[in-house]
Amino acid sequence: MADSRLLPPQVSPPEFALSPALPHQVGGAEVWALPVLPGDDGPLLGPGADEAAERLGVDLLGALESARATGRAGELVTVPVVSDDVRLVVLVGVGDQSPTDLRRAGASLARALKDRASVVTTVASIAPDEALAAFVVGTMLGSFGFHWRSDGPAERPVGRVVLAGLPDAEERDEALARAIALGGAGWRSRMLASVPSNLKNPGWLAEQAREIGEAAGLEVTVWDEERLAAEGFGGILAVGAGSATPPRLVRMDYTPHGASRRTPTVALVGKGITFDTGGLDIKPPDNMLTMKRDMSGGAAVIATMAALRDVDCPVRVVGLVPMAENAIGGSSMRPGDVIRHYGGRTTEVTNTDAEGRLVMADAMAYAVREVEPDVLVDVATLTGAMKVALGLNTAGYFASHDGLAARFDAASAESGELVWRLPLVDDYRERITSKVADADNSAGSPMAITAAHFLEAFSGDLPWLHLDFASHAEAPADRHEWTQGPTGFGPRLLLAWLGSDDPLEGVV
Template identity: 65%
Template sequence: MSTPDTLTTLPAQVSPPEFALSAVPPHAINGAEVLALPVLPGDGPGAGVLLGPGADEVGEQLGTDLLALLELSAATGKAGEVTSLPVPLGGADNEALRWVLLVGIGEQRPIDFRRAGAALARATKDRSAVATSIPALAGPGGLEAFVVGAMLGSFSFHWRSVGPEHVPVERIVLAGMPDADGLRAELQRAIALGGAGWRSRMLATVPSNLKNPSWLADQARELAGECALDITVWDEKKLAAEGFGGIVAVGQASATPPRLIRLDYTPDNVGRKTPTVVLVGKGITFDTGGLSIKPGEAMVNMKRDMTGGAVVIAVMGALRTLGCPVRVVGLIAAAENAVSGNALRPGDVVRHYGGRTSEVTNTDAEGRLVLADGIAYAVDKIAPAVVVDVATLTGAMKVALGQRVGGFFANHEGLATALAEAAEAAGEPLWRFPLADVYEEKLRSSVADADNAPGGPGAITAALFLQHFAGDVPWAHLDVASVGDSPKEHHEWTTGPTGFGARALLTWLGSPDPLEVLG
């Protein structure tokens, strides 16, 4: 009788496209299977559409009226709209050519270029090379947005024995770029941002029969080695000895014990007084709800309940490429919320790092218990200028916002503004909610400092619960439960776990002075 295979490693995963810059027009790129040209809306209603750089040469080469094709297809030029022209016999100067794609770029804002990049990626899966002049029309931020959209629109994960069903296009040449050499730094920044989004999605998508707290720590160790980060990992014994009662309690029922992972980034050539930002991520590698067990249907996507931890890991890996000017510490509070004979019970009291206590009235409100330890440790040991936590925390946020916008809270106006602006620019929009102290009384417990699951507006009371651990430190809480999963393909979002938040945080931390907002 054969022994069942144990899943101990990931299968070979697909990779995002490679990118190259070229001053050569798209039709002159040898070996390109696909040429992608930009389409712009005409000026005013009924004005038709316009074609961007490279279109005249391609139309002449193929003997085709591309504008007539667009008119026949009722194309509007809106961002992400794709009109396809097959070229089965190849082009006169490029025998490899098989398709010409005419891609709408709308109003030519960064969001439009991001959507155009994602649409191009979806239309060119399984191809070897694409040449496109779409970014040649991009203004500030447009090239970055296009590359990020193309990377994330092609995201794929598989566990098939015969390999993935489809793979991203291997190479995208950004053609017709007159200042190709001068754009290399912008391209590298874009690849770092898109790569962080890809990494956070991948980690969130890995199934939990492989992904557990120890595995997540191993991923962080691998990243630390690649990206020149320092790393410290607390095992269950060290966590208990040092008073991380929330993390220990949530993870005590699992066969795979909890971990606290710390990653440290120090920018090159900085002084000792350089301020520190701390990011704290919820790393619940699977959430059954514990004894307050979830319905089966609600448990299906709980492999992604460590999205906050995935985001922190992905952000830490991209900081050096982006030239982040401040120190950053990433803390990932990792545990599996399982069910067994020694599971955390409703009515138990947990003592967090630093001494504050919580009465557990619902074991499915476990994320705040582990985040509380991480925030309290950061304030006590790191003396941060700012703390930001990120978590798929409350179903209430999904009720409030649907599945396309994340929510956040902040106790500092400047920090709130900076995060909201960075999130909007990155394409990961956040909507601010109030830390309404009128609901503070709902946290009261007769036996502890706070109830972990009071009634009332769930997202707000969860934020109020966490605020106590931040003290007077400028702090923001990103509750991305609303956007933890994309229900369908939608521009750069692919169906399934989203890894939402990595691009927003990196856009903020990669700015010239992310802490200017503190005054």
Template identity: 60%
Template sequence: MSVDEASMLPAQVSPPQFALSELAPHEIGQVECLAFTVAPDGDTVTPGPGMDAAGAAFGLDLRALLDSARAQGTVGAVTVLPVSQGGVRVVLAVGVGEGTDTDLRRAAASLARATKGRHSVAYLLPDGVGAAGVTATVVGAMLGSFEFRWRQAEAGDEPVARIVLCGRDPQAEQAVVDRAVAIGGAAWRARMLATVPSNVKNPGWLASQAVEMAGSAGLDVEVWDEQRLAEEGCGGILGVGRASVSPPRMVKLTYTPVGADTADVPHVVLVGKSITFDSGGLSIKPGDSMLHMKRDMTGGAVVLSAMAALADVGCPVRVTGLLAAAENVISGNALRPGDVLVHPNGRTTEVTNTDAEGRLVMADAMAYAVDQLAPDVLVDVATLTGAMKVALGQHTGGFFANDETLASRIDAAGAASGERVWRMPLWDDYEDKISSKIADSVNSGPGPGAITAALYLQHFAGDVPWAHLDVASVGDAPAERFEWTTGPTGFGARLLLEWLSTDEPLAGIV
């Protein structure tokens, strides 16, 4: 950077704060908005609990107001009923559909959007909502509030400052809310890191963010510079990053549960693709395809953000996170098609496409992990292939796995977290497409592209149970949609934390 561009990044908005109260919404003092749920009932709606009591307290027929406003109970529909009772300015009717956890998460995201610029809202969930529904509500409200801002201030556009969940037992449910805030916060941070523009975000900046976050989260952290990368034989990271004036980095983060005996606790390694900008290198991308490549480090952002939240969600296993960071650009020193790279385990790759760079840096990190860290399970996260977007569209992530139990855990965590994934086949029938006459493999062969990329990476997993999350399909949200906000999604952080916070994440695997 010619100037200290990192200092240019302005302060960002914060997600809402959450509180629990046993009171009904209209009994809460100093709130600006009251929110109640409604469900569809033919051509009209059925109000959830609390609305009639609030109407009686205000001397209003809120049901009649709902009818006149033609309120809808479909998921995410928000009907605004203006009132003026003390400090209360509006009553909101929030459609929750059938009231599933997914419905509640989406409804809360819509509520958060509808209350931007407000200082507080008291929200009453439907009867019978348990811990999973509360978690979904908190996460949805947080992520529906997300915004990255680098423009002149716009008054009244900040997220609602405080959300009170009413009719809840604070003593019994505070831990549920705290866990939900940690999960939502990890997804928020992953989005933030992926959205930072690349004139600020380079491998060194990302490493500095990792050091800062590790300090706050109590993680051990180590940063490898280009000299250490060379000593460790990381030809992939060095090859991809050698054209940039911002040298590559590898970041190693370590989490150990409090009081754990490391000899007896299973060990998970997470690897995140951290390409801070991807021009495609000499195999240059078209201009339109390059526009969103600041987010090509989403995998690293997801791993870093999940690592920082492991203690908060009570992860019971050891976890090491590896961020393989480089900038893939063009210069006279750029990686060329036809070059051969050597990875830490001695395996070689013939480069046939410099725009298939993510797998080269991840290969180094995976090889190092298998040879030096003795993981029981290895999981990588990457915005890896455009082929995955072709296969699955932009609402579903893809994953591959070489272990059936691990695959079922990843699939279940995706469903529970709201980050849905679809398992893809690791068919060795396509191995010939990545074969090379002069190296152990090529980095890019003819399609099917997502599968051949996974087959390439599988060689670096050895015999370790391994899952590969290719989130290129969901790396960017094309439009506002429930908890998804336009731009980088940070997809994967919630899934990883949902899995790693279970009592025995590796049961049946090790």
């Protein structure tokens, strides 16, 4: 009998190809997609439109006028045609042709072309490399789907996207490959976060990390519960104690080509709580519904690590993902328990639903002591307070170093994954104190800041950045490149930073 927990085959992102030809010169496509640019006297049609209109005998400008189109980013006008060449023409608004607008145009087009075999589009021909990459990433991520249906997925992404009208197509191969790597990392992170927790326990997620990492040429090490106990990872063990599936810690090592002793090292730590009931301080039902994606920080680190070679990251990177299920059982940690982290620091547990920082603390302490990185970054869906502060579309971060913050801000602008720096206010540091231990794991308001101060104690004296994207971990509806459900936030941001020419410029 088949295992009912076996994940069914999932849909794949579209395939992409480059071509110097215009759509009417490319045979076998089901759809032609042409860009529409805003103009002072009305929208303008981009490359290939005149030839398409003449070939098909269709008034495309008239179709825009009838639809009262403006050319804003992501606006679509569909024109069915009867032709041996093509079945549908889609006119795609590209706004001001910025990376953001082209990313949104790609996502909008992808949603309109579900279950189509192929599309030839000249949208990318009006864009420089960075905007071409944004269009590809938007098209990929707007195509994302996840299912566990007995009869297969309800819809599939368009099979093939030909980026046409590029006279220098051969010179764009590198830009396309990088874009596919960025979009693929976002897709992978989103997929891992979407898997239900009756399959996705710490052991399963650790095995996924091993397979993904080894396929990317990384060195991967996995700690089981016995090794975690022997080496003193008390936070990870305490959070996972109530679950029938024991915790894990995964380490993934990337070394760039030509690395030497002087090559700096970045440590990435990602929260890997495969399901969060809240523990004995149990969550309300509505708050628990999305907790299969409470390992999104870990998914972001896994997906980032697997794509570092694709973006030619010039520094060493060590990814650490502590994995546990925060469940309820006779052996669950209790409010009032004191746990000892890796390295010896102790924490009083005053709220079992503030569990993410307990596992993160162990991994951060290990990174400082054993990895000895030049920079430490942790990534987590840590506090609901971040959603109160920033809403649903922006993540928050805290940084101990202005140069590192500047690098992150630049990566955010490039990637389209938006972040906002919040203050590490000294006045709130005293709130994490405990009468019986080194710290209290739930020091209260302002919760995002006190959580950051808790983790800060495990960062050593390193340049450190704490990214809390609980505000952007779940999309309530399709919006731009985000599809309803877990967002898979983080890999594009991290790869834009780590894939830059000098990620640590101004930092070390």
